[in-house]
Amino acid sequence: MSDRILVLVRHGQSEWNLKNLFTGWRDPDLTEQGISEAKRAGALLKAEGLKFDVAFTSDLTRAQKTLGLILGEMGQEGVPTTRNVALNERDYGDLAGLNKDDARAKWGEDQVHIWRRSYDIAPPGGESLRDTVARTLPYYVQEILPCVLRGQVTLVAAHGNSLRALIMTLEKLSPEGIMKRELNTGVPIIYKLAADSTVAEKRDLVP
Numbered sequence: 001m002s003d004r005i006l007v008l009v010r011h012g013q014s015e016w017n018l019k020n021l022f023t024g025w026r027d028p029d030l031t032e033q034g035i036s037e038a039k040r041a042g043a044l045l046k047a048e049g050l051k052f053d054v055a056f057t058s059d060l061t062r063a064q065k066t067l068g069l070i071l072g073e074m075g076q077e078g079v080p081t082t083r084n085v086a087l088n089e090r091d092y093g094d095l096a097g098l099n100k101d102d103a104r105a106k107w108g109e110d111q112v113h114i115w116r117r118s119y120d121i122a123p124p125g126g127e128s129l130r131d132t133v134a135r136t137l138p139y140y141v142q143e144i145l146p147c148v149l150r151g152q153v154t155l156v157a158a159h160g161n162s163l164r165a166l167i168m169t170l171e172k173l174s175p176e177g178i179m180k181r182e183l184n185t186g187v188p189i190i191y192k193l194a195a196d197s198t199v200a201e202k203r204d205l206v207p
């Protein structure tokens with residue numbers, strides 16, 4: 001029986017991560033460090049002996065490039081890949097492009113933390129994590145999960161909050177639990193799913 005392997009990876013450091021700007025649906029490129037992180041993720045996945053059958057990514061450059069660099073490092077450039085806007089980062093609305101420290105100075109540390117990490121409070125003009133779950137989870141259930149359950153080794157390269165939205169279900173986290181779940185750039189998480197699509201095993205591939 002196949003292993004039902006799903007790998008999630010947040011993109012490498014972006015130009016706006018480096019500049020400490022709210023990013024959301026804006027489309028900055030990877031930094032040099034981000035490129036290295038993506039290549040390192042590829043090397044770690046290669047060392048695990050993984051051979052991907054299928055890959056998914058968002059409509060945004062930083063995730064697409066991360067995926068390309070990972071597959072390039074693994075010598076698996078030909079893996080069939082689907083790009084979909086459903087995997088895009090949570091839309092930060094009016095905060096996009098603002099400096100996170102400037103936002104804390106203006107609205108206070110607590111308010112900015114609530115906008116960044118709460119489950120159901122949306123930043124002005126943007127999406128809450130719940131809104132993000134409402135678009136990422138159906139896509140996962142309809143498009144990604146069937147591949148995994150069929151035994152296709154599946155890689156998803158996406159974003160901090162679009163992946164947190166999926167991880168909330170995968171790891172059965174409560175709205176309080178998800179507030180504390182952080183994802184590092186370029187660190188793959190390997191899940192083995194049971195036949196009922198719950199997580200049987202999970203491992204962070206830390207360098």
Ligand SMILES: O=C(O)[C@@H](CO)OP(=O)(O)O
Nearest residue numbers: 021022023024089116160
């Ligand atoms: O700016 C963003 O889009 C995200 C991810 O970089 O930031 P945060 O850490 O606030 O979720």
